[in-house]
Amino acid sequence: MARTAAPRLYPGACHCGALEFTFETALSPQRWPVLACQCGFCRSHGAATTADPRGEVRFTYAYPDRLRRYRFALRSTDYFVCRECGCYLGAVMMTGVGAVAAINVNVLRERPRGLAAAKTANGYRSESLEERRAHRRAQWTPVFGPV
Template sequence: MELQSYEGRCHCGAIVLTYRTALPGDRWSIRACQCTFCRLHDALSTSDPRGGLDFAIREPELLQRYRFGGRTADFLLCRRCGVYVGAQMSAGGGSFGIVNLHALREPPSGLPPAVAMSYEGESARERQERRMRRWTPVKQAA
């Protein structure tokens, strides 16, 4: 199946992304993490381990990398407009990322409802292993 590209960005356009997946909208995994950060940003995350993800930073001085908790991933925010676009981590010789669904310009129709997720209690190793299995390979990192 051919990969479909979905473009996204922060509100002001300083951070842009391209998410590629062969999954039709009704098969996307939409997750609503219940951590404070994700709830405050109203984030809905999606990823496809068989897809691809690129982050392009048009104005590098506006990229805010935020690490919290276990310091296992960089959550990417714009310093100008405040939008959280996604996250990335490096592990096992590669980079992996997720997309905040709200940052996509035109998500597909027919998306399933978000599933509330709690990752509390995971060790750093368990978290890294889960992300390597579930997150999207990042081709162009931020």
């Protein structure tokens, strides 16, 4: 896969600024896998998520009490939503060796130039919990620092 010379940081935040993250990846935005998941949660937020298993995500919270960790369906993953402004930042799943995340590209502070078009994703329904956890461990971005 084509990678830029050095990893770059892509900051994101909810609308009110209480909750922030940085997504670090050496992948150029044209190469990001951008998925428009068709589950009810993602459709209701108009979300499009990306991840890089060789990248890093770090979360920082100016107002930690505004972080709502919403769970649904198989309850394997926390969906980070701001209690104040309602933005959906991304999803975080704990594993035995730390957390992995997918971030919502629509809350990046700047839309990356050349960002890949979102592909409709609807393959989750047939997964078992173990299958889902395995694919997220393999495909999502490792989280560094507190979650």
